[in-house]
Amino acid sequence: MRVPFYDIKAQYDELQAEMDRVVHEVVSGGAYIMGPHHKAFEQECAELHQVKHAIAVNSGTDALRIIMDAAGIGPGDEVISTAFTFVASTETIVQTGATPVFVDIDPQTYCIDPDKIEAAITPRTKAIMPIHLFGQLSDVIRINEIAARHKLIVIEDAAQAFGCHFQGKPAGNFGVAAGFSFYVTKNLGACGDGGMIITNSDDIAESCRSLRIHGMGRERYYYDHVGYTSRLSELNAAFMQVKLKALGEWNERRARFAAIYADVLANTNLQLPVTRPGNNNTWHQYSIRSQSRDELQAFLKSKEVDSMIYYPVPLHFHEPYRRFGHGEGSLPETELAAQEILNLPIYPHLSEDQVRYAADCIHEFANNLVQA
Ligand SMILES: Cc1ncc(COP(=O)(O)O)c(C=O)c1O
Structure with missing residues (x-):
């Protein structure tokens, strides 16, 4: 799928x-x-x-x-x-x-x-x-x-x-x-x-x-x-x-999909998103973390499940902004998140079947990793 x-x-x-x-x-x-x-x-x-x-x-x-x-x-x-x-x-x-x-960022919320x-x-x-x-x-x-x-x-x-x-x-x-x-x-x-x-x-x-x-x-x-x-x-x-009128319903669908991911991936060793107490989450992204992120992304690709990396390179590593940073190791949580994060499909017009299929593929990968 x-x-x-x-x-x-x-x-x-x-x-x-x-x-x-x-x-x-x-x-x-x-x-x-x-x-x-x-x-x-x-x-x-x-x-x-x-x-x-x-x-x-x-x-x-x-x-x-x-x-x-x-x-x-x-x-x-x-x-x-x-x-x-x-x-x-x-x-x-x-x-x-x-x-x-x-x-540096909070490694759970990325803020x-x-x-x-x-x-x-x-x-x-x-x-x-x-x-x-x-x-x-x-x-x-x-x-x-x-x-x-x-x-x-x-x-x-x-x-x-x-x-x-x-x-x-x-x-x-x-x-x-x-x-x-x-x-x-x-x-x-x-x-x-x-x-x-x-x-x-x-x-x-x-x-x-x-x-x-x-x-x-x-x-x-x-x-x-x-x-x-x-x-x-x-x-x-x-x-x-026009879109604003639909946004409440669309965000509810995102929340339902986030709940499916959370449910299917609950017993894996992947880090799932953390919503700070008091916050509502509008699920602009659903981000998981894995030390085997690149392998996971390749596995998902083989299963026709798209994913994205937000953000692959921290800003203090880019040429125009290097002079404002303090080099590699200066923002450890930022740098680690960039290596481990993977963003999964989450938008209102997915079907529940698509989300379950994506979540099952990730679950399969995580299980295989544990058994290997
Ligand atoms: C965190 C953040 N700040 C600022 C912007 C800039 O917004 P825009 O692309 O509308 O200029 C974006 C957009 O992608 C963003 O994600």
Whole structure:
């Protein structure tokens, strides 16, 4: 049985009538930029995350970059973050002229290890940027305590954490602002790129709104900042409004599939995902760990089960970011996770049979390994 890693088009197939209707509405309506859908989608995202402001932008990367500019991060500042993630956080920190400072991860959740943050704080530290990885929040309470003690700001990289909360308090409420990504493979994915900034700060919101349109002030063609071209297209806003209605059900399906994996793999020696108490998990990824990861991946491939490695190479090993790290062995949990992690197919349009088949194949591999 073939088990692909993604099936993005299946989302369209499920919602085709409504998708086609809104696409036609936008195209025939003629308001292609910052029209009614853009505004309504921002409002829906703000309400869902219980924040005052939501500002739609062109990508999750732009969201982080714009937040950092709005928060005044720049040359001479240090921003604490992790190296076991997608490159966007570190990339945007470097783009502002600030220095990324890598802290190791918690080996169970892959988010920043709060016990290791304080040792990385210097007089130049301005912000902590926790990456809420794989569909759950970082240890936001501990991070906020540390930030308050050292007068630092917190910027949430919530690219993978749309709809996540801790004890009912949603992402975006644990820092000055949070950035979401609507990259196609995210739980809520655009037809292309998209992103959203959310914040409770009126000042940050005003700056972000200005920065996304070239730093334009309240009046057209008067500029307050050096800005960007980063608007979410009206078509995408409409498209995602339709998908947002399905997201709850889609995340429930992900949770059912995660439960199947957990059930079938419970008695193996594989490390299964750990959800921190108080977090909901939206199962953006289902990650297992094995010391025989590469063999497991090859075995799965032979059984037509796709898998991916997020993330194979920690950021401090990549050429442009090597100078910000301290070499091999400096982030032991990050480096070990990169060697052992394997991400399994988990998306709403899998069938239960596909998930059971994938889980059975992994179980078979783990059993063979024990017997060998
Ligand atoms: C953790 C993380 N941060 C930031 C981003 C950047 O988002 P985008 O691809 O929308 O620019 C991503 C996206 O893939 C991500 O996974």
